Amino acid sequence: MAGERRKIDLDAWTPPELDAEPKDVLTVKKYAERWYTETKGRHKPRTRQLNRGYLDNVILPELGSVPLESLTVQDVRRWYASLDHYPTRNANAFSLLRTIFNQAVDDELVPANPCRVKRAAVKTRVIEPVALTAAEIRQLADSMPAQWRALVLVAGFGGLRWGELTALRRSDFTLTESDCSVTVARAAVRMKGHFVVGPPKSKAAMRTVPLPSALRPILVAHIAEHAAPGRGGLMFPADTADLLHDNTVRPRFKRGAAALGHPKLRFHDLRHSAATLFAQAGATLADHMVLMGHTSSAMSARYTHSTAARNRSLVEGIWE
Structure with missing residues (x-):
């Protein structure tokens, strides 16, 4: 009951099925879009532009339709492993997904964060920098x-x-x-x-x-x-x-x-x-x-x- 009340407070609750109509499922895409809207005042324009790109091009194409509460650690691991070799972009996208699910945990919509791929958020340099004298x-x-x-x-x-x-x-x-x-x-x-x-x-x-x-x-x-x-x-x-x-x-x-x-x-x-x-x-x-x-x-x-x-x-x- 506490969980259902929390969903009502967050405007994420849907009534039980009374007929054959499909239930309005809270998907990763729906929750990510809500998170993106709510963070407008917290992030700088450039950060929001980057986050929009990570969502549209990296995260949501594969994971967007998955019900929020159904996404598993294995799902996230498979998604991350399937990404093209862009280390910095992939690390940033994973970090963004993890941040979104941290909020979902705080909102008591999921019991735990499924973004637990080891070292996935670690950025590795593609080009080694040069230090001049x-x-x-x-x-x-x-x-x-x-x-x-x-x-x-x-x-x-x-x-x-x-x-x-x-x-x-x-x-x-x-x-x-x-x-x-x-x-x-x-x-x-x-x-x-x-x-x-x-x-x-x-x-x-x-x-x-x-x-x-x-x-x-x-x-x-x-x-x-x-x-x-x-x-x-x-x-x-x-x-x-x-x-x-x-x-x-x-x-x-x-x-x-x-x-x-x-x-x-x-x-x-x-x-x-x-x-x-x-x-x-x-x-x-x-x-x-x-x-x-x-x-x-x-x-x-x-x-x-x-x-x-x-x-x-x-x-x-x-x-x-």
Whole structure:
């Protein structure tokens, strides 16, 4: 009776069959759609767009018609095993399905969560990131057009995400004799052909990142020559004065990376590079999480990488 009352409260109850008409079964699709609607105010637009894609293209085509209370661990395991080899997408889709069923458990619609495939939510890298040295970051910046050199330096020594970089305003930088830092207060994402600017990825991503003091004169010169006018002007505007698109920067970035001997370098690898430099400089795990804007120690661990030179230094050190 308590379970039936809970279904009534959630508007999921259907009366007993009084005739031959089929019962309106609460399927995975119906409940997932309800969950998606109810989470509108909790998730950012980009997250909702991704979740919509996982539901429509990965989860619901096979599992949508299954009655919610009938989905078993074996069903989920077979579904996951049948997916094409897209590790990150599959891990995210599994995590989303597990989250939806966690809510169903809380709603007392199912006795247990059937999403219990071991390591299914673990993301495995398809492309191993590249961590540049400080000298390589400076070389890469020098190879870029003048208006993008500071962009590469802030990314490589500050570890900001692309969306955080492109949304930066002049007022986000503190460039005094005693302080050289940047405050991340917003981020930009591109959705359906236009940019959307909003809060960063998480509360932890709203942070102030100290920058090497050697960057101060470079940033001052950049503001004078390339930033949009006014305190609220974009720090790294496109030629159209709009937000900068990564496709605009990518060709020159790839040429510069190839000249360095890293033809597979991605712009996001500058964030990996900064994370590695922070760790090698002696940052504690807590320091690292704050600098990178991470919410978990596991995420910080994913972004730190050793280098051959660092390994050689450590090995030589154990002989002494």
